[in-house]
Amino acid sequence: xxxxxxxxxxxxxxxxxxxxxxxxxxxxxxxxxxxxxxxxxxxxxxxxxxxxxxxxxxxxxxxxxxxxxxxxxxxxxxxxxxxxxxxxxxxxxxxxxxxxxxxxxxxxxxxxxxxxxxxxxxxxxxxxxxxxxxxxxxxxxxxxxxxxxxxxxxxxxxxxxxxxxxxxxxxxxxxxxxx
Numbered sequence: 001x002x003x004x005x006x007x008x009x010x011x012x013x014x015x016x017x018x019x020x021x022x023x024x025x026x027x028x029x030x031x032x033x034x035x036x037x038x039x040x041x042x043x044x045x046x047x048x049x050x051x052x053x054x055x056x057x058x059x060x061x062x063x064x065x066x067x068x069x070x071x072x073x074x075x076x077x078x079x080x081x082x083x084x085x086x087x088x089x090x091x092x093x094x095x096x097x098x099x100x101x102x103x104x105x106x107x108x109x110x111x112x113x114x115x116x117x118x119x120x121x122x123x124x125x126x127x128x129x130x131x132x133x134x135x136x137x138x139x140x141x142x143x144x145x146x147x148x149x150x151x152x153x154x155x156x157x158x159x160x161x162x163x164x165x166x167x168x169x170x171x172x173x174x175x176x177x178x179x
Contacts, residue, residue, distance in 0.1 A: 031166065038122065038145040038168035041107055045124055045143045046170050048072050052084050054139065055176050064136070064176060072126075073101045075109035084128055084139060092127040092142050093162065100125045116148060123151050137176045144169045 052067040071081020082098045091099040095114045102111045102120035111117045124145045131138035146154075150164040163169045 034147070034166045035168070037107065038147070038166060039170075041103060041122055041124055042143040042145040042168040042170045044107075045072070045101075045126055045145075046141060046172055048077070049084075049126060049128065049141050049143070050172060050174055054084055054174050071098065073098055073112040075101070086130060087126070087128045092125050092144050095123065095125065099127065116151075120148060122147060131173065134175075139174050141172045141174065142169065 049072065052070055052072075054066055055064075057063045057065050066084050068083040068085050069079045069081060070083045071078045073081065087099045088096055090096065095116075097113060100112060100114075101109055101124050102113075102116045103122040103124060104110050104119050105121040107122070110119045116123055122145055124143065126144070127140075127142040129140045129142075130136070131140050144163070144167065146164065146167045150167055153164065
């Protein structure tokens, strides 16, 4: 009888340890899923920005050609926006019209503006800046995707960080090239 009680006690201790491992692995998987989602959403916007025209004319005159009218903050994109014009310096830190959009939990566009709609889960901001050493021919892009909960912490002023755990911040450059 004592042997059975000891065996059951050992089994219970081992089971509790395994249960804690399951809980920890579930939590880590949820964080990894959130990080994957924000990274995919940032990559999507970065590719949209990179697809805009930034080159030289087709006639061989060497004149620069730039898309300065596409509005990427709406879906589908329209021709009443800022295109590849430089963004305000704070567009990556705060919601700036023309350089922000809001997405639901599935990554579907739900709006733009300075205030996220109630259905928004993600806030996606981007910045377009000329490279200081070659401003006429090279642009630097940044895309930040954050969650509303991370944005609330940032807006509360309790932290001065640009990027929180779970956020995605991607950077890229684009140079003019002949078509």
